[in-house]
Amino acid sequence: MKHSVAFFAVQTIPALIVTATPASVFSAQHLTRATDVAHSYDCLIIGGGISGLTVADRLTEDPKHTVLVIEYGYFGNLEDIGTVYPPTGLRKSSPAHLYNITAVGKYPAKVFSPPDSNLVKQLVGVPLPVKAKKEIILAAGAIHSPQALQRSGVGPKTLLEAVKIPVVVSLPGVGQNFQDHTSLNVGYNFTTNAWPNPNTLKTNETYRLEVDALWNSRKIGITSPEISLKYPLMLTTTLELDRSILHARAHEQLCIPPLPRISPNKSEELATAYKNQDPAAYLPIGTDKSIIAGYKAQLKLLAAGIRSKDTAWMQMASSPIGSTAVTNLHPLSRGTINLNVSDPAGEPIVDFRATSNPMDTRLFVELIRLARRYLATQGVMKELSPVFFNPPLNVSSDEDLGAWVESVLLPTVYHPIGTCAMMPRELGGVVHDELLVYGVERVRVVDASVMPMLIGANTSQTVYAVAEKAADLIRGLLKKKGRS
Numbered sequence: 001m002k003h004s005v006a007f008f009a010v011q012t013i014p015a016l017i018v019t020a021t022p023a024s025v026f027s028a029q030h031l032t033r034a035t036d037v038a039h040s041y042d043c044l045i046i047g048g049g050i051s052g053l054t055v056a057d058r059l060t061e062d063p064k065h066t067v068l069v070i071e072y073g074y075f076g077n078l079e080d081i082g083t084v085y086p087p088t089g090l091r092k093s094s095p096a097h098l099y100n101i102t103a104v105g106k107y108p109a110k111v112f113s114p115p116d117s118n119l120v121k122q123l124v125g126v127p128l129p130v131k132a133k134k135e136i137i138l139a140a141g142a143i144h145s146p147q148a149l150q151r152s153g154v155g156p157k158t159l160l161e162a163v164k165i166p167v168v169v170s171l172p173g174v175g176q177n178f179q180d181h182t183s184l185n186v187g188y189n190f191t192t193n194a195w196p197n198p199n200t201l202k203t204n205e206t207y208r209l210e211v212d213a214l215w216n217s218r219k220i221g222i223t224s225p226e227i228s229l230k231y232p233l234m235l236t237t238t239l240e241l242d243r244s245i246l247h248a249r250a251h252e253q254l255c256i257p258p259l260p261r262i263s264p265n266k267s268e269e270l271a272t273a274y275k276n277q278d279p280a281a282y283l284p285i286g287t288d289k290s291i292i293a294g295y296k297a298q299l300k301l302l303a304a305g306i307r308s309k310d311t312a313w314m315q316m317a318s319s320p321i322g323s324t325a326v327t328n329l330h331p332l333s334r335g336t337i338n339l340n341v342s343d344p345a346g347e348p349i350v351d352f353r354a355t356s357n358p359m360d361t362r363l364f365v366e367l368i369r370l371a372r373r374y375l376a377t378q379g380v381m382k383e384l385s386p387v388f389f390n391p392p393l394n395v396s397s398d399e400d401l402g403a404w405v406e407s408v409l410l411p412t413v414y415h416p417i418g419t420c421a422m423m424p425r426e427l428g429g430v431v432h433d434e435l436l437v438y439g440v441e442r443v444r445v446v447d448a449s450v451m452p453m454l455i456g457a458n459t460s461q462t463v464y465a466v467a468e469k470a471a472d473l474i475r476g477l478l479k480k481k482g483r484s
């Protein structure tokens with residue numbers, strides 16, 4: 001049975017509203033008072049980040065479509081509409097576009113900074129009885145899109161019952177399967193650094209002016225993208241590189257090795273361990289069987305990926321003046337986003353559950369070993385004589401390195417995904433292949449929450465791609481059903 005959902009009965013009052021009608025988002029009207037909002041629009045888009053604004057922009061290419069974008073933060077100005085800031089005057093702080101939620105559990109990272117509730121009242125004041133004639137489009141991101149669904153009665157039944165929200169659709173996957181890239185820094189100092197190096201740009205004004213002049217006049221020199229692109233992979237041919245170019249580069253060096261490269265002696269053993277895991281063992285107690293089945297299917301795919309010599313598994317971003325940021329691109333641990341039972345109208349409870357699957361710690365241990373091996377023994381890196389201090393070299397057993405990893409790990413690099421996953425419903429999925437939420441009519445999710453597993457890259461490009469695809473689907477639907 002299908003239901004239509006009236007979101008605004010239970011939604012937070014939005015702080016700021018943009019209608020894009022009828023032209024592009026760059027000529028959107030910026031509404032700041034509830035009285036300016038019409039009773040209905042063709043589409044309501046919840047969230048004015050990358051995905052929401054991309055979809056709004058595409059839909060309003062046809063002036064017949066009216067679209068209301070509801071954003072809880074604020075936009076800097078209409079030229080800079082792609083950037084959403086929290087309405088607390090935090091614009092200069094970095095990262096600015098984040099809410100202030102502190103995650104629970106072992107990794108209580110700050111995730112976001114909050115819009116100011118007084119400002120919210122001042123701007124809008126009352127709940128909006130606004131209706132979508134055609135579709136409601138969730139684009140509030142992997143933390144707030146599942147929150148919006150749960151508050152509207154679409155989500156795990158036991159959770160909804162606990163917060164006394166009438167169950168519209170029992171959909172166990174909403175807010176589960178939460179993933180983010182995890183990261184940590186391996187610290188070292190070079191004993192004999194090359195000249196010039198990126199520090200020279202900061203410490204030697206004469207040198208910096210020379211570099212700037214080269215770039216400004218001829219678009220060449222160490223800050224040019226040409227150099228960055230030509231010498232990106234530390235693991236390849238650094239031996240042959242001209243030392244001054246390599247070390248003077250202002251940019252980090254990035255390498256994204258596959259596991260057989262990270263750990264040639266252990267990758268087979270690790271792949272087998274992935275595949276043989278009991279999928280229920282590392283998920284929260286009471287996890288629905290559909291979600292366990294979905295996780296099992298993911299483990300199988302991940303076990304194949306980890307064996308492959310062509311799949312980027314982890315990332316090392318080295319700075320030529322010490323410190324390598326290492327990132328797990330395909331974590332196995334799965335977190336949760338659930339309404340707060342003591343305050344269902346407040347911010348949801350974010351639990352990264354990073355390293356809840358011990359394989360994630362194990363992989364970081366191998367990656368630290370790679371960093372040490374590589375930096376201390378290879379070519380010019382060796383000549384620079386790195387001295388590792390974090391973790392110190394005497395921290396070397398699996399156990400000691402693992403404990404160190406868990407003491408410093410960052411559970412997020414702001415790539416949250418997975419909480420409204422596009423997967424079959426019997427595998428814990430929330431949306432089907434047209435991004436429509438199972439069991440309800442005309443409610444679509446168009447942001448990073450639909451990605452079922454993390455990609456081995458930054459997520460923003462993929463979010464644009466999902467939004468473009470969503471816009472095509474929505475426009476197709478509008479035509480097909482003759483609604484426009």
Ligand SMILES: *[C@@H]1O[C@H](CO)[C@@H](O)[C@H](O)[C@H]1NC(C)=O
Pocket residue numbers: 088090100113114
């Ligand atoms: C974040 O919230 C805490 C209270 O939870 C508050 O003390 C702090 O000032 C807030 N930070 C920002 C940047 O709003």
Ligand SMILES: *[C@@H]1O[C@H](CO)[C@@H](O)[C@H](O)[C@H]1NC(C)=O
Pocket residue numbers: 188189389
């Ligand atoms: C590494 O070098 C930096 C600056 O060059 C210095 O501040 C720091 O104390 C050094 N760290 C260690 C552990 O030697």
Ligand SMILES: *[C@@H]1O[C@H](CO)[C@@H](O)[C@H](O)[C@H]1NC(C)=O
Pocket residue numbers: 204205206207210
């Ligand atoms: C600063 O840079 C200039 C220009 O490259 C160079 O000639 C000079 O030796 C540098 N000074 C120091 C202290 O390294």
Ligand SMILES: *[C@@H]1O[C@H](CO)[C@@H](O)[C@H](O)[C@H]1NC(C)=O
Pocket residue numbers: 264265
């Ligand atoms: C892999 O094992 C061989 C044989 O035991 C050993 O010589 C080699 O150092 C190991 N490689 C790494 C990267 O640990």
Ligand SMILES: *[C@@H]1O[C@H](CO)[C@@H](O)[C@H](O)[C@H]1NC(C)=O
Pocket residue numbers: 104340341342343346348349
């Ligand atoms: C849940 O809500 C209660 C009541 O407002 C609050 O005290 C608590 O901090 C919230 N929990 C989290 C993890 O935000």
Ligand SMILES: *[C@@H]1O[C@H](CO)[C@@H](O)[C@H](O)[C@H]1NC(C)=O
Pocket residue numbers: 392394395396400
């Ligand atoms: C490493 O050495 C430091 C002192 O240099 C000591 O405090 C620490 O406990 C040692 N760690 C291990 C794992 O041996």
Ligand SMILES: *[C@@H]1O[C@H](CO)[C@@H](O)[C@H](O)[C@H]1NC(C)=O
Pocket residue numbers: 254457458
């Ligand atoms: C991801 O984004 C960060 C920060 O913008 C950047 O430094 C890094 O190079 C990017 N990584 C990849 C693989 O593109």
